Amino acid sequence: MDISGIRSTGGFGPRRWRTLAAVAAAGIVLLSAGCSGGRSPSWQDGGSAGDGAGSGAAQSASPPPPESTVAVTSPESGATDVIAVTDVKYKSEDPENTSLTVTGADGKEVDGTLDKDDQVWHPSSALAYGETFTVKVNGTASGDKIGTASSTFTTMAKPSNLVRVSSFLGDNQTVGVGMPLIIKFGRSIPESYRDDVQRRMTVTAKPAQEGIWHWISPTEVHYRPKEYWKPYTKIFYKVQLAGVPMGDGWYGRSDLTVDMKIGRSFTMTVSNKTKKMTVKQDGTTIKTIPVSLGKKSTPSSSGTMVIIEKKRHTVFDTTDELPKEDAYRTEIDYAQRITWSGQFIHAAPWSEGVQGKENVSHGCVNVSMKMGEWLFSRTLMGDPITVSGTDRPLQNGNGWTDWNMSWSEYKKGSAI
Template sequence: MTALLLGAALLAGCSSTEAGKASRASAGSPDAPAVAKFTAVPAVDAVDVPVNVPVNVTVSDGTIDEVAVSNPEGAPVAGKLADDKKSWATTEVLGYGKVYSYSGKATGTDGKKIELKGGFTTLAPAAQVRGTLFPVDGQQVGVAVPIMVKFDAPVADRAAVQKALTVTNDQNVKGAWAWLSDQEVHYRPEAYWPANTKIHVEAKLYGVAYGGGAYGAADVTSDFTIGRNQVVKIDTPTHQLVVQRDGQTVASYPASFGRDADPELTTPNGTFVVMQKDEQWSFDNPQYGYTNVLKKWAVRFSNHGEFIHENNDNAANIGNNNTSHGCANLVEADAKAYYDTAMIGDPVEVVGSITTLPAKYDWYDWQVPWAQWQTMSAI
């Protein structure tokens, strides 16, 4: 009887083992699950996906046969398969507020095929803010030019925006960004740019979160060149406007500057920048009794209202007395001669006045001491 029971127990144990073996298919059997596995970033069904981060698809225990990400119109997004065929990534940015679809096939190390299906949705901004860049592509400018990025709406997250801005140059000159307002950030070096410097600026703003649901509308770039080093020096009591190139005086023009005793009408102290050139400009100041007064060869160097321009009507005082309302008056021949050499971005350095202009009239970059300028960065 005992022998019979022992035999029965042995028989039951064998049956259990064999049943277990039968229930586990080998990796190479037709019923075994495929070993390869797709991983997609963003994940299938993800929402609010950033548009400026590449889509990545990888496969483990296998290689990719084909993969694609398609936009709502069915057109494929550009992408590149890695040489080892284990990963694929997009090479173009995505669009805001769109549904994209995955499709893909891979072959596992077991020879079995797998598929990738599904999709994701990109974020839809509450607002898209556009940025513009100055100097523009291909422009040649003076040694005091600031690099400017201006936005068509206020920026809440200035640090995020600033991290998207890059300046490189062939002279390895270092500079710093400073926010002049919540819609404008400038970059300049500690001293003037070296002559003939080639500068490249990248503002990778597309997809950057500005805060408050606003995002960057587009990237902007610029490649421009610094021209010769030309500086205008004005010492108001001398009645002379001096032009220096590479530190050497190349011209000295008799001038009449702003009235010495009136703080509202002097040519103020400060380092300014040539902002604009016009062959003729209409001057208006109703407070002082004149409108639409046309003058030639006008070179603006401050948004406070200061120009270097022709004023033959004041010829008797040019070189002798300071009688203007803040501008530098030259006789026509001298105004034309200077105008022809002036370049946007040239510095204009003024001393000798009873008034120093506060740093608030664009472009006032060089009126801010370097140590203070650096504190105006958001990073």
């Protein structure tokens, strides 16, 4: 994979050569002084005309042109069918003073990042398909060129099998402190490819927080911090998957970026024992609300969930799902979904008389019409709610249950 410009690995390096040359020259001067009664010719002034000893010394002291000390190592020069997200690797004896450029067929330099420690260049985005690129490496030391190397490679043709990559969230959205970042793929990603995919998904939060990606399924990956997002955090995430291999001849279709933010901290905690919801905003309790949870035959789930969607008015219709004697069709106000299986926080005027005392719902968190409206006007998608004390543990995956796992459990879902 090495090309022309690789430095010689045999013999002495430039510094060693100069040292020996100086010693050899000094030896000639001493010999001349010992064999001549007159003025010895000096190698500094080149000696007199026709003096062979002095002339030879002068020639020995002149250093040869420096050897090439840089090389492109990958892709191999002349390589074809190179993936569009390829890194360019090189070697240099002096990486700090070495530069590298990649240019396209139009002669324009391609944007990328040069990592001098690892001696690798990373493209800022996927290279154009089916195009030839030229790599040039230049090494310098104290302003003197110590080596150059160049190579070319050609990227693969645009693949026909492309995987769609999408983000659930979009630019300028404001969400709750429990909101996971959600990326979905149009095709299952084999386990052996997930680590590379995950490395190309970066999250920047201000203020910074520790966090990690967790594979919910072969087609979906979430990101959450160790603790709830800090209020008013600004988040930018970048998914660079255009041209990235995703197994079985499939490649990522595109890159995407999202610039969003977290709102105030708003959390809800429901106790089956007290049958009350405690609402906190930015750490301060602002409301205690009587509730009615699921009755014995249809208990509510205990665990930490987040608000998935909000509907000012909707209809709950189970006539196609439950036996006729158990089915119902009911108009609902101020509905806020917290599980995929159909558990909501919602207004239930028919149960206001027993809220705070008895559980009569089908698994939902019932509140009064007044409190339903109050909550609905203040919540954001991603606000967390924790229910405790019921007979049904929340099943992971039944909603956005990222916070229903401990941090150590959550990290196990990372491919890295």
